[in-house]
Amino acid sequence: MQIVIRPDRNTACATAASLIASQLNTKPASVLGLATGRTMESVYDALVDLHEAGAVGFSAATSFNLDEYLAIAPDDPRSYRSTMDRLLFDRNDIDLARTHVPHGSGPGSGGAAYEALIRDAGGIDLQLLGIGENGHIGFNEPLSSFASRTREVTLAPATRRQNAALFDGDEDAVPKRAITMGIATVLEARRILLVVTGRAKAGILARAVEGPVTAMIGATALHFHPDCLVVADEDAAGNLAEREYYDAMAAGSQEP
Ligand code: F6R
Numbered sequence: 431m432q433i434v435i436r437p438d439r440n441t442a443c444a445t446a447a448s449l450i451a452s453q454l455n456t457k458p459a460s461v462l463g464l465a466t467g468r469t470m471e472s473v474y475d476a477l478v479d480l481h482e483a484g485a486v487g488f489s490a491a492t493s494f495n496l497d498e499y500l501a502i503a504p505d506d507p508r509s510y511r512s513t514m515d516r517l518l519f520d521r522n523d524i525d526l527a528r529t530h531v532p533h534g535s536g537p538g539s540g541g542a543a544y545e546a547l548i549r550d551a552g553g554i555d556l557q558l559l560g561i562g563e564n565g566h567i568g569f570n571e572p573l574s575s576f577a578s579r580t581r582e583v584t585l586a587p588a589t590r591r592q593n594a595a596l597f598d599g600d601e602d603a604v605p606k607r608a609i610t611m612g613i614a615t616v617l618e619a620r621r622i623l624l625v626v627t628g629r630a631k632a633g634i635l636a637r638a639v640e641g642p643v644t645a646m647i648g649a650t651a652l653h654f655h656p657d658c659l660v661v662a663d664e665d666a667a668g669n670l671a672e673r674e675y676y677d678a679m680a681a682g683s684q685e686p
Pocket residue numbers: 464465466467468469470496497559560561562563566567568569
């Protein structure tokens with residue numbers, strides 16, 4: 431794992447966007463694993479800026495989103511499918527037919543079908559992740575097995591509270607169930623990019639990076655991935671004990 435700390439949210443998200451752009455520029459037909467959530471809004475804005483500046487194209491790319499609420503129709507503006515269309519897919523040249531969001535009903539639904547689609551696409555080249563305040567990645571809530579695959583899950587109360595803002599602040603309106611890629615699915619991506627911003631994430635980021643590996647914090651499974659980069663802003667990095675070393679590592683990796 432490597433940690434890069436940027437002065438503020440915008441710079442951290444711009445760094446993440448440039449890493450995604452350079453993945454696409456190196457391999458235009460990349461398979462991207464994508465996330466939703468407030469952190470990603472700034473990442474996608476920065477990515478759209480790069481696209482509009484002619485610095486990156488998505489026409490040959492394929493994408494797989496991490497998760498989706500159950501019991502919300504894809505065309506509901508609060509669904510992750512609608513959110514992705516609005517934030518990213520409708521604002522670049524990606525072929526919508528090659529964008530995938532898991533869903534729990536209808537043709538091609540369910541975890542096994544989603545896993546087969548990922549496999550058929552050749553696997554995920556770069557998986558983008560955010561982290562929940564309870565340490566989840568995707569919707570892999572506490573106690574999710576590190577061997578878990580794409581499946582339906584029950585959302586933790588902390589997650590429903592965290593996401594209530596998108597449901598007019600009404601926690602009870604947040605769906606109770608979701609479908610998510612599993613932790614083992616995520617770990618199969620060739621590269622992982624975790625983006626963490628804001629003071630509210632400082633405690634969980636320190637536990638995810640520096641605490642013991644535990645199924646209570648899904649993000650600790652990222653220690654089992656050989657190529658995982660964490661991009662954080664100063665606020666989110668505020669509780670990291672080994673900060674000096676991470677800065678030295680980041681400086682060292684830029685040396686010739
Ligand atoms: C969403 C997802 C979640 C979020 C996490 C952080 O697709 O996979 O794991 O990345 O809940 O959400 P924000 O960025 O809203 O704090």
